[in-house]
Amino acid sequence: MSAQLAQFLLSGLTVGAIYALVALGFCIIYNASHVINFAQGEFVMIGGMAAASFLGAGLPLPLAALAAVALAALIGMALVKFAVAPARGASVVTLIIITIGAAILLRGLATVVWDKRIHALPAFSGDAPIAVAGATIAPQSLWVIGVTALIVCALWGFFNRTLTGKAILAVSHNRLAAQLVGISVQRVLLVSFALSAALGALAGILIGPITFTSWDVGVMLGLKGFAAAILGGMGSGPGAVVGGLTLGLLESLGAGYLSSAYKDAIAFIVMLAVLVLMPGGLLGGRATERV
């Protein structure tokens, strides 16, 4: 019985780490602009699909991954240049709707540039499952968990220790004041979109061996990642991780002990309950409306 529980926990961790990785991408753009980028799932898709196609063209995995991340970052910047920047001065809601449009466009492009088939990426260090307390976990899941932890630390350093990171936070707090002290809002947007696109692509490559990748893989991952980000507290890196893991564990325990047919419902009901009691999310700062 305890082996069963261990398996549910490991399954939950695997799924949760994937959600957390996607959720992290939402944070950066949210921090810079208060925009929730609904094309975040598409960056994940682009990472996976591009890596798969570069691999197919004969590049070794590290190079293919690097090229895919770079491509996603470029697309992220193009998104700012051609979709977000021209709508300067528009409300946050308008910008969010623009990202939804961009997501649909990117999905369509993916079916044209690549194909409509499902692709698999090779696991980084083999498929032999690792046994822990009578349960098993795939080595790739450890990669996902490990890299997620690294990224959280790196992001913390970036936002608290570097000038660019601080500039992004400054813009997030008060755009006008930031501009007055000489921060280019345009550049901050560019950097944050490129960064979160690259992060999304990295997530897509890491989870490719587990979930496979296809032109529409971003829809569901984006949604779950968004839910994780909200649950943990939008904009908070550790919050994204806590939110992702919580969501993953809820799903896996719900499927295991209650009913697999209602596991999504169980996870979302708990999420709603958390948000009613703690509107800022588990680790979110208390939202204070400035007047």
Add this chain to the structure above:
Amino acid sequence: MKLHAWLATAILATASAVQAQAPIRIGAFLSVTGPAAFLGDPEQKTLELYVERLNAAGGVLGRRLELVSYDSGGDAEKARTFAKRLIEQDRVDLIVGGSTTGETMAVVPLAEAAGVPFISLAGAVVIVEPVKKWVFKTPHTDRMACDKIFVDMKARGVAKAALISGSGGFDKSMRGECLKVAKNHGIDIVADETYGAGDTDMTAQLTKIRNSAGVQAVLNAGFGQGPAIVTRNYRQLGITVPLYQSHGVASKQFIKLAGDAAEGVRLPAAALLVAETLPDSDPQKTVVLGYKQAYEARFKQDVSTFGGHAYDGLMLAVEAIKKAGSADKARVRDALESIRGYMGTAGVVNMSAQDHMGLDLTAFRMLEVRKGDWALVQ
């Protein structure tokens, strides 16, 4: 969309010697684009290819065939509109089409009211059950897939099986059919788990199945990447009882996605997938190999069972017209119903007044993944 009809006519006007009589008009509405394009695209190509070939060989009853085809884009409403146009404006002699069950069912009342023979290319049992006077279908059903799997399980001594299925339409329909027919085979379904579209890990469900008492085999009714993830998780958890997949993943892509984990997985599939490996004595070999080679030579892409359904539909129509000696709708319908022993890509077709599909379990071959390829289970 009418371009296809035009092209077919134009090319064949020169090829065919017989021009005196009016052509036999075959109407089609297919999901050439949209979410069901993987069905409609090969179907459309197959119809074009074979109408062309039949005409080059002198047509049917000395008359040319003319294909009038519309793209319904997977939309039942559009399918209905196009079917109406086929019947009322294009005045086709019969209809071959309907890539999805939804589109087919939207058109059934029209065909029934107008009295036009309608050969559907969609899967569900509801199309021919209860029997409708003017409606026939060529693909095997998911109930037959369940039957085939349970027969194989029984032969391996399985009495208790577990079911895991996705939440898509195909998955749900097959799950329902399997639950319905399991009893007929004396198999007890002791666990019934599901997973969502886009789920990334099914180890929780599979752990539950592993811990259900007495499970001797597991059946996964699913489509897309879900079954490949299930297969990988299955091996990760070290479950040793046999795993069965559905015909929904009967393609090389499944083996590629699931990798080594796919070894030993069994699934029912149409003979078309293993055309080359069929023994020469197999009566179906010439038909499936002929179609496969013709299709792949012309379109440079892998043949799919869906295109095969269209081939069967067209050939059944031709067979019936020949048998009836005319394209008269009522006589063609009667001829369709009396077709026996016709060998198609889906299997032997024996139509009757009670059975407008005419396939039996021999339509499916039980395949097993061995060394990264399909092998026939004898």
